[in-house]
Amino acid sequence: MHPLKFVPILKPRLWGGTKLGEVLGKSVQADGIGESWELSGVAGDVSVVANGDHKGTSLTTLIEKFPKELLGSSVVERFGHEFPILIKFIDAKLDLSIQLHPHDDLAKERHNSFGKTEMWYIMDADPGAELIVGFNRDVTREEYAQSLENDTLLELLNYEPVSEGDTFFINTGKVHAIGAGVLLAEIQQTSDITYRIFDFNRRDKDGNLRELHTELALDALDYKKKDDFKVNYPKEKDNVNDMVSCPYFKTNFLHLSSDLEQDTSNRDSFTIYMCVDGEAVIANDSGSVSIARGETVLMPANSEQISIRTKASKLLEVTV
Structure with a gap:
């Protein structure tokens, strides 16, 4: 797909x-x-x-x-x-x-x-x-x-x-x-x-x-003061940076200045990319699609490989 x-x-x-x-x-x-x-x-x-x-x-x-x-x-x-x-x-x-x-x-x-x-x-x-x-x-x-x-x-x-x-x-x-x-x-x-x-x-x-x-x-409110909300995450360029991991979703931050190839054959989850800056082309074995700031793409779980071709982009990568 x-x-x-x-x-x-x-x-x-x-x-x-x-x-x-x-x-x-x-x-x-x-x-x-x-x-x-x-x-x-x-x-x-x-x-x-x-x-x-x-x-x-x-x-x-x-x-x-x-x-x-x-x-x-x-x-x-x-x-x-x-x-x-x-x-x-x-x-x-x-x-x-x-x-x-x-x-x-x-x-x-x-x-x-x-x-x-x-x-x-x-x-x-x-x-x-x-x-x-x-x-x-x-x-x-x-x-x-x-x-x-x-x-x-x-x-x-x-x-x-x-x-x-x-x-x-x-x-x-x-x-x-x-x-x-x-x-x-x-x-x-x-x-x-x-x-x-x-x-x-x-x-x-x-x-x-x-x-x-x-x-x-x-009955739904948490009345305690908790400093657990600000996410401190790595921003290493051209790498997959862990951002948020919880029982409902996992999000990585990708700050790319060059192409990225990922083996996703064992992921067993769909992958969502939200482009928050720049532009890229995202592809699997069945096709490719362009994505720019403010756009979202869903990569099916049966994507064996995902390639991201870009010169400058920031992406949020979301899996379950």
Whole structure:
């Protein structure tokens, strides 16, 4: 099976801007597009192949026809025919709501869904841009609830300045928000379960306050201050650098100035490449595809060899 590119699913958001079109070259027809879902098996938002023999075919149909060839035997054993990863680019013109995601057991019990562990790679950040990640001290459940009543939640939160290349791992239960002026790549479990706990009292286009999930969040929050979110990873050129490894995905950082050949015959997983800078041509025995900043390619699990031809690129390589 040849390398697969998919049609981006563009999502308007209250906080979205113009960078997905202006910086990443997406075919954006309006302002306020906050997310580009690059690779999704989420019901109602399933990605469709954009190139080659399978053009026009949905990801779920491909998995039904070629489960082990596309996903890998070990992935099928763990996740069945569910595609376990959701890949996005996010442009925050305004602050996102302050939120968290439930862990697997709670998400299964309440929503019949996976939880949502995720990571962020900062592609671009305006001067002074920040993220909210975690609390700035240990907080009790009662203190947290009181801060919502008193409108003082912001005083309890940890703010992180960001610049290009910074990487953050957001485990379930951790309060977080992407700040205004941040463009990032996101890798996450296949889930769209979010508990919104504060939205700066903003109103939507119809003048309504957006729904908050105050009660649901109480049992899902991690109230401890933890400095476990900033990822320190090697950036050695022309090498495969370990970045994030968790039960749901493994991500490597590739900063390439020359071609790279990889023997992937024993990988037993699909491989995703997100181009966060530059451009490259990625190939297996069945074909090749070009990829540039803001684009994503899925390499099927039955790719025996993967070659990357480039003079200058930065790629996130994702496997399960």
